[in-house]
Amino acid sequence: MSVKLKIKKDDPVIVTTGKDKGQKTKVVKMDRDGGKVFCEGVNVSKKHVKPNQFNPDGGIVDKTMPLAVSNVMYYCEKCSKGVKLGIKVLESGKKVRFCRSCGEIIDK
């Protein structure tokens, strides 16, 4: 796992730039190689599709486009804002992420 990318799948995040700025969402999928994240309901584009076996009528489908991971921040419930994360090692040897603003440990 990359140490640089501190955002993980299922993390609550807030969009920090672009047309969806300020939107709270959740990471549904990571694309680590490209440094991209797919977030629920963010950057959705309507795509016209031709009828096919899955969608016999064709029409318009919602397609979630990825965001650059730098365009989102972890959303800390305690701070009620997007925060930077740090990583520390507990006495048990477990590596956990924590909020750099309030110190709350994220990985329990």
Ligand SMILES: [Zn+2]
């Ligand atoms: Zn916090």
